[in-house]
Amino acid sequence: MRMADEEQLSGWIDAKAAAERLGVKPATLYAYVSRGVLRRRQAPDGRRSLFEAAQVEELARRGRPRRPPGPGELAIESAITALGADRHYYRGRDALEMAGSRTFEEVAAWLWQGRDEPREPEEGAEPWRARAEGVAAAVAAQSGLPPGLLPLDRLHLIAAALAATDPLRHHLDPEGVVATGRALIAGLVEALPAANRAPGGGRGGEGSGGRIAERLWNRLCPHPPGDAGLLRAFEAAMILLADHELAASTVAARVAASVRADPYAVVASGLGVLSGPLHGGASYGAERLIAEVADPEAASRVVGERLRGGEPVPGFGHAVYKSGDGRAALLMDLVRAAAPGHDRLAAAEAVLAEAARRRLPEPNVDFSLAALGAVAGLVPGAGEAVFAVARTAGWLAHALEEYGRRGPLRPRAVYVGPEPS
Template sequence: MSEWIGVEQACERLGVKQATLYAYVSRGVLTRRKTDGRSVFDAAEIEALARRGRPRRRAGTTDLVIESAITMLGEDRHYYRGRDAIELAATWRLEDVAAWLWTGEAEPGERAPFAARPEGLAAARDAQRGLPAGVLPLERLHVIVAAMAAADPVRLNFEPAAVQRTGTAILGGMVDALPDPGARKPRRPLVPELHVRLWRKLAGDGADDRLEDVLRFAMVLLADHELASSTLAARVAASVRADPYAVVTAGLGVVSGALHGGASLGVEALLAEIDEPHRAAHAIGERLRRGERISGFGHAVYKGGDARGEALLDRLRRTMPGNPRLAVADALLREAAHHSLPPMNVDFALGLLTHLAGMPRGAGEAIFGIARTAGWLAHAIEEYTSPTRLRLRASYTGPFRGAEVDTVGT
């Protein structure tokens, strides 16, 4: 009969942190089960892995491990410098969590508003004048960040304090340079909080202002998630001394992917298609018959469920009790379970938030990109300070014709 040991014993035997232990579980390297609410591991399996010295990879996967003190992934949630991100989201703002990720010292409190330099904000607004109608908010963010970079003569200062100052300008400009809703809403005084300014840019006519705080909650949850694909791209950019604007641009380029931050776009489309709960079965069934992936379900790390999504969905339920659109969301969740889809993730809850708030198409991925900018810059600061010299190598499998060559890359 197998002996089962706790997390602390498993970590001690393997000489790894809890985040690494759970990463082994997500990759199929280790088996985990729960007993009385605790995670336990097969002692023999742990011993065998310890003797091998490093975990086996599943076919078709590549492990890249970088030491970082920013974010740890647990079995269903993440931790910012050791603090539960879901707990922080209860009261913190994006500005608070950005400062915490960047320094590991800042606590919530009064701080100067995150705002772009006037010349950068003007350049970002001017650069959007020629964009066609219907451009998605995330696509505007690409233009905004590039324009602000061109207007910043000191962007190549890589000292941590300088990157933090640049970070506040980038985040402020990403929000403030988005188009003003104009005549649809009365002009109101400028406010320091980023989530309030973003709400005023994105919320639809008649949106319930109680959702403004749910937007704050979501932005804190999304601020970082260890080495997600967009963060890896941002970190690679920083490793070659690209400036902070280029780091953010690299992250934005990846975040639009349908399997990453762009997943909320699919959720928005799904919700917009269903006018009554009974239509959920048809919508899910048609997509599955076409062989389409259902956005908002499943996660590469949180196989048993994404606590971020559950927390955001619970926040929406408590804020908008009885809203008929929540009944549609519940019908979708039931239908997904009926088809044995994986548990819903944070992208589902984010898409539901933008849907309830009447935000424009693509608002979810823009919220994701703005919030995640805080994390990208935290990783950039870490990379500028302690370079990891990221250089992946390919295992060449193509044809070869000719004389021997030196295959060492640069």
């Protein structure tokens, strides 16, 4: 090669080196070129593509570019959760791995502050304990509610009662929001009616010790967690659901926080959107689906009737994870390990087999959450409550980001109405 050619190639690397540095397939490099993310040139021999080394290095440090927002999507910069091909990452950590080794409290602290919380609270640290006045007010507020109300419907009222009795709710500094978050989540749990009277299953602040997952179990399950494996699966579900980037309820929560609404109002905004059947309410549909399968032989009829009626089969398909939801797979594996041979697990497995036979989309986390509820014997609508309490951690993490910014979020409409006159 001539000296001029060597000088001309200085600062450029071939496709193999660029792909290895970025951790992508060579085909992805050319997708980046077509989107204007990377520059490419031909080598003097005409047989190789070259990429600017400095640009590749900058991209490697910054992270892979996400695709441009699609129709109906709003792009907001956030350092909390990244979505991968089949799983999500909390501040760079694999959420599936965290679900297998961390407590819900540890994951919430990581989402809020980006640092590990010690297993034993430090001296002077705020505990995960509800304010007694708030719980008492929330319990009293529920006295006139009709029996059989689903837990998620109660959580709306509980959040409002907790807010009304907290004189510090307008403290929006990071330490204040974290302290409020701990008390708020504990209050949401402790003000729910107790499904059993195991330790930690009391009401109105009674028996409020133990981890949040165990406290919530005692509100949603008529019997104590006799099997440690099922309780572990329950807490793993909370960790997996703690955040999922800019889901609809999180956008609502961020908009509220951007105008400096207090943390309780942020959570109330998220709860309002979460209840929709295309979001957190989807687990209730999957729960009822499994409940209809009295025995495995009924799965074909139950799934077939929904398809015949033009209804979607709840618990299958995901807008992000087209090839499979890793959260669903992990949670189902935990349920299988905890309760092999359980008749409700057999019903869920039969639905999965029937969905695969009919080539439906892959199951999502809503289905696995419903399967956990069926096997554990949780009260109707428990999946929605698990989702709501867990996602409160994520909503407050996003609120903390918004509180640190200056202006409100203000999406703009693309006007398509009549010409203004």
